Every structure is written in structure tokens, then in C-alpha cells.
Amino acid sequence: MKILSIDTSNYALGIGLLDDSQVMGEYISNIKKNHSVRVMPAIQTLMNECGVNPKDLTKIVVAKGPGSYTGVRIGVTIAKTLAWTLNIPMTGVSSLETLAASAGRYFNGYISPLFDARRGQIYTGLYQFKDGKLLTVESDKLVMTADWAPKLKELDRDILFIGTDLPLHRQVIKDLLGTKAQFAEVTEHNPRPAELALLGSDKPAEDPHSFVPNYIRLAEAEAKWLESQKKQ
Incomplete structure (x- = not known):
């Protein structure tokens, strides 16, 4: 079973083949360039180098958010298009779950991945590995860092924080x-696309026509529009 994974949900761009x-x-890659321009060439390059043709793929796994709205x-649009045109199943995986799996597999405690x-505020959740499986302890949410950290203080184990945006919130968490x-090393902050593929390999397939991302909150423009409609 050959799985293509796609993650454009945040600053890092990740493509994997499993x-x-x-x-x-x-x-x-973790550079400031447009994902919409770079993602398809990245997919094509990786597949060519690995000798994989589109017809060889058996599943598409995509990071479904939270993260950057755009x-x-x-990522979701490309995944849905590929799944539909190739007539293969697709599955969405939490972007935070993918990040937790990328660095926390051997950490004996809780894992709190985060995106600014x-x-x-941060997008975050709470995860834990048990018997080799990643379990969700607290579902993904949008929360103030200053509110999230005190809640974690009540837990019975240390907490590993992961994410390229961690420096923005590290001092508040530490205080x-x-x-x-505990803080992941700098080389561990990018979500691994291979972990994304592995997480999605066992998850049930979803209909590409009805699949929706998990933004957690509305895009700023959409929120302003809804607010203006209420006032009218």
C-alpha cells in the first residue's frame, strides 16, 4: 500500500511517501514561500525520485488543520482532487496530532504540540503515547497560552512542548x-510527513466531496462578515 501524505497546514511544507x-x-521545507506554488512540484519531484506513478498510489492522507486558513x-483541496481523480480513498489527520507524533514517541509524559x-493564543491539544499508540488526552482547541499552562500544571507527569512557534510562547509556559x-529540540519542531502518512494509514477513509478541514475558528474575513450581518 503506497500512501502519499500532504501537509501545507502551517509554515512548514511536508510531503511523504509510505x-x-x-x-x-x-x-x-520551512521557508517563507508560497505553498500553493511549491506543493505540486514537491509532490512530483518526490514521486519521480521514488519511482512512484500516480496510478501506484492507494491512499491520500492530508493534514486537515488547525493552522493557517489558506x-x-x-493541502485539503489538492488531496481531495487527487483522491477523486485517482479514485482512491483519502483521510484527514489533525495537524497537531501529526506534530505530536513527530517528536514525542519516546517521551514518558504528555505532549502538547502548538501553533501560534x-x-x-495557540492551537494546541494534549497527547500521550501508550503501548506504541498515540492517544488524544485533550482534543484540539484554541486557547490562551496563559490559560493552558496552569491547567497542565495539575497533571501527574511532565509535558513536552513542540512546534516551530514555541519560541513565541516559551517564556510564558516556563514561568x-x-x-x-520540557521543550523539544530545534530539529524536532517540524511535523514529519511520514508520521502523517503512518497515522492516516489506519484511519477510515472519508468522502472527498464532503470532507471539510478543521479550522477550529473562522478566518478573520469570514468572522468580520458574519459580525457585520448580525449588526444589520
């Missing part, structure tokens, strides 16, 4: 949690 339990290849939409959501807060 053949059963073997990672055939991964492409990861970034999530780009501006104004002191509130002290030594209970």
Missing part, C-alpha cells in the same frame, strides 16, 4: 510550569 511500513521518501485549504494563533515543562 509503502506499508517503509518510508520511501520525505520532503520538508495553508490548510491548499496570535494575540497570545507558569517551571521544570514540569
Whole structure:
């Protein structure tokens, strides 16, 4: 079973190819360039280098958010298009779940992946590996960092924080949690597209026509429009 994974949900761009339990290849970049321009060439390059044709693919797995509204939409649109045109199943996986799996597999505690959501807010959740499986302890949410950290202080184990946006919130977390807060190394902050593919390999297929991303909150423009409609 050859799985193509796509993650454009945040700053990093990730493409992966998984053949059963073997990672055939991964492409990861963390540079300020437009995902919409770069994602298809990245897919084509990786597939060519791995000798995989579109007809060889058996499943598409996409990071469904939360994250950048535009970034999530780009990846999901491409995944839906590929799944429909190739007539193969597709599956969405939480972008935060993917990040947690990328660095927390051997951490004996809780994992709190995070993406910056501006104004002191983060997209985050709480995960834990148990018997080799990643379990969701707290579902993905949008929360103030200053509210999230005190809640974690009540837990019985240390918490590992992961994410390229961590420097923006690290001091607040450290001040509130002290030594209970552990921070992933700089090389561990990018979500691994191979982990995304692996997580999605066992999840049920979803209809590409009805599949929707998990933005958690509305895009700013949409929220303003809805607010204006209420006033009218």
C-alpha cells in the first residue's frame, strides 16, 4: 500500500511517501514561500525520485488543520482532487496530532504540540503515547497560552512542548510550569510527513466531496462578515 501524505497546514511544507511500513521518501521545507506554488512540484519531484506513478498510489492522507486558513485549504483541496481523480480513498489527520507524533514517541509524559494563533493564543491539544499508540488526552482547541499552562500544571507527569512557534510562547509556559515543562529540540519542531502518512494509514477513509478541514475558528474575513450581518 503506497500512501502519499500532504501537509501545507502551517509554515512548514511536508510531503511523504509510505509503502506499508517503509518510508520511501520525505520532503520538508520551512521557508517563507508560497505553498500553493511549491506543493505540486514537491509532490512530483518526490514521486519521480521514488519511482512512484500516480496510478501506484492507494491512499491520500492530508493534514486537515488547525493552522493557517489558506495553508490548510491548499493541502485539503489538492488531496481531495487527487483522491477523486485517482479514485482512491483519502483521510484527514489533525495537524497537531501529526506534530505530536513527530517528536514525542519516546517521551514518558504528555505532549502538547502548538501553533501560534496570535494575540497570545495557540492551537494546541494534549497527547500521550501508550503501548506504541498515540492517544488524544485533550482534543484540539484554541486557547490562551496563559490559560493552558496552569491547567497542565495539575497533571501527574511532565509535558513536552513542540512546534516551530514555541519560541513565541516559551517564556510564558516556563514561568507558569517551571521544570514540569520540557521543550523539544530545534530539529524536532517540524511535523514529519511520514508520521502523517503512518497515522492516516489506519484511519477510515472519508468522502472527498464532503470532507471539510478543521479550522477550529473562522478566518478573520469570514468572522468580520458574519459580525457585520448580525449588526444589520
